[in-house]
Amino acid sequence: MKKRTLLAATFALMAIASQSNAAEDTAFDAEERYQATCFACHGTGAAHSPEVGDQIEWEIRMEKGMDTLVQNTISGLNGIMPPRGLCADCSDEQLRAIVEFMVQSSL
Numbered sequence: 213m214k215k216r217t218l219l220a221a222t223f224a225l226m227a228i229a230s231q232s233n234a235a236e237d238t239a240f241d242a243e244e245r246y247q248a249t250c251f252a253c254h255g256t257g258a259a260h261s262p263e264v265g266d267q268i269e270w271e272i273r274m275e276k277g278m279d280t281l282v283q284n285t286i287s288g289l290n291g292i293m294p295p296r297g298l299c300a301d302c303s304d305e306q307l308r309a310i311v312e313f314m315v316q317s318s319l
């Protein structure tokens with residue numbers, strides 16, 4: 213009997229856990245998308261990209277203002293930052309959320 217109660221509790225917990233996962237899946241996860249698309253360059257400094265975590269680099273870039281950084285992300289920069297950072301299905305708002313995540317992780 214005790215074993216069965218434990219089993220029921222385990223299933224209940226599993227149901228709760230999978231429900232919260234489903235909720236997260238529908239919400240846009242800026243960090244996850246950063247890892248999937250931008251990290252290849254911005255996590256490694258490839259092609260001289262500003263590396264996330266490099267405070268001075270991002271302080272200097274932030275002097276242009278968040279709107280300019282987002283605009284340059286959307287249209288690309290100097291032929292080396294690809295338009296939309298190669299995230300073809302990211303909306304402008306989602307790109308902004310990723311840029312905010314990158315800046316917050318660096319400053």
Ligand code: HEC
Nearest residue numbers: 250253259260261273281284285289290292293297299310
């Ligand atoms: C192929 C490599 C590459 C990928 C992928 C990439 N970037 Fe970049 N990014 C760069 C490089 C290189 C620069 C620096 C460009 C320069 O200053 O001339 C840059 C610059 C930037 C800047 C600073 C813009 C400014 O005005 O100074 C932002 C913000 C940015 N990237 C966001 C992103 C986001 C968000 C993604 C993913 C959705 C992404 N990047 C994906 C290479 C990349």
